[in-house]
Amino acid sequence: MRPFDYRCATSPTEALSIAGAQPGRYLGGGTNLVDLMRQNIDAPAALIDVSRLPGIIEDTPTGGLSIGASVRNSVAAAHPSVRSRFPMLSRALLAGASAQIRNMATIGGNILQRTRCPYFFDATGSRCNKREPGSGCDAIGGFNRYHAIFGASEHCIATHPSDMCVALAALNATVQVAGPGGERDVPLLDLHRLPGDRPDIETILQPGELITAIALSPSAAAANSTYRKVRDRSSYAFALISVAAGLEVAAGRIVDVTIALGGVAAKPWRALRAEQNLRGAAPTKERFLAAADAELAAAKTLDGNAFKVEFARRTVAAVLCELAGVEP
Numbered sequence: 001m002r003p004f005d006y007r008c009a010t011s012p013t014e015a016l017s018i019a020g021a022q023p024g025r026y027l028g029g030g031t032n033l034v035d036l037m038r039q040n041i042d043a044p045a046a047l048i049d050v051s052r053l054p055g056i057i058e059d060t061p062t063g064g065l066s067i068g069a070s071v072r073n074s075v076a077a078a079h080p081s082v083r084s085r086f087p088m089l090s091r092a093l094l095a096g097a098s099a100q101i102r103n104m105a106t107i108g109g110n111i112l113q114r115t116r117c118p119y120f121f122d123a124t125g126s127r128c129n130k131r132e133p134g135s136g137c138d139a140i141g142g143f144n145r146y147h148a149i150f151g152a153s154e155h156c157i158a159t160h161p162s163d164m165c166v167a168l169a170a171l172n173a174t175v176q177v178a179g180p181g182g183e184r185d186v187p188l189l190d191l192h193r194l195p196g197d198r199p200d201i202e203t204i205l206q207p208g209e210l211i212t213a214i215a216l217s218p219s220a221a222a223a224n225s226t227y228r229k230v231r232d233r234s235s236y237a238f239a240l241i242s243v244a245a246g247l248e249v250a251a252g253r254i255v256d257v258t259i260a261l262g263g264v265a266a267k268p269w270r271a272l273r274a275e276q277n278l279r280g281a282a283p284t285k286e287r288f289l290a291a292a293d294a295e296l297a298a299a300k301t302l303d304g305n306a307f308k309v310e311f312a313r314r315t316v317a318a319v320l321c322e323l324a325g326v327e328p
Helices: 012-021 033-038 073-078 080-085 087-095 099-104 107-111 164-170 272-278 285-296 307-324
Strands: 005-008 025-027 046-049 057-059 065-068 174-179 182-187 210-216 225-230 241-250 253-262
Touching: 012 046, 012 174, 012 210, 025 033, 057 080, 065 080, 073 080, 073 087, 073 099, 073 107, 080 087, 087 164, 087 225, 087 241, 107 164, 107 210, 164 225, 164 241, 164 253, 225 307, 241 307, 253 272, 253 307, 272 285, 285 307
Parallel strands: 005 046, 025 046
Antiparallel strands: 057 065, 065 210, 174 182, 174 210, 225 241, 241 253
């Protein structure tokens, strides 16, 4: 680990002021950034500790929920309003990492965590365009079991590791951001970038901008929702495939549905084709499978990850059957 300056902020205003005087990286729980620094993958000149900013979960005037960026993952997962009104979010948070890490990790840091691609972490022996632009991507043609089937490019096939962000994508969450130019709201679906020819640029955040909170809007589909994660082992493993879904059914027809996939792209993947295929339809296993097929028709697989297509197909159908109360 290389030397760095450390400053601690107690308010967003103070954090932005420090960042303006000495550009650096914001530090939440440190469960990802500190690992990257230890392995010399990331070497910020300064750390601005924002973990002490007030972390509040509160109702919004529109009946939704606001979750502060410094709220710990374990706190958000256990909050009664999250569990009752947005159960997919609670379950996604509980599916991530270990209890000890969830006690340290923050909501804002979770959103900005970086890929767990092994070639990205191998700074001494592997080429990685995300780590060193223009160097190449050894995952293409290498070990790519965990890599993307949507939105990849010839420059990068890494996936985003967050469970929580998959739920936030399905919930149409809004990320509230403060920066030198003032405050702005960014839809979670627009925050992360696909790799294109610059996989090192992972979000649309501008230099110095700080995530301050996420905002959630209520809906019947959000209240009837869940998250399922398929992985190599039952704990402390990243998703091969994950599905966050919510469903509203009335008079035997699907009124509203929301589906997002994890483990398949460099960002949480909203399954818009599948959703369109389902609205107004009867909630049956056959229709759920057909909707999954409509989404997965655009998948582009590699030699090591072709299995993800069938995994995703079956998981989407199983989750929707569970929410609809029909036989899987």
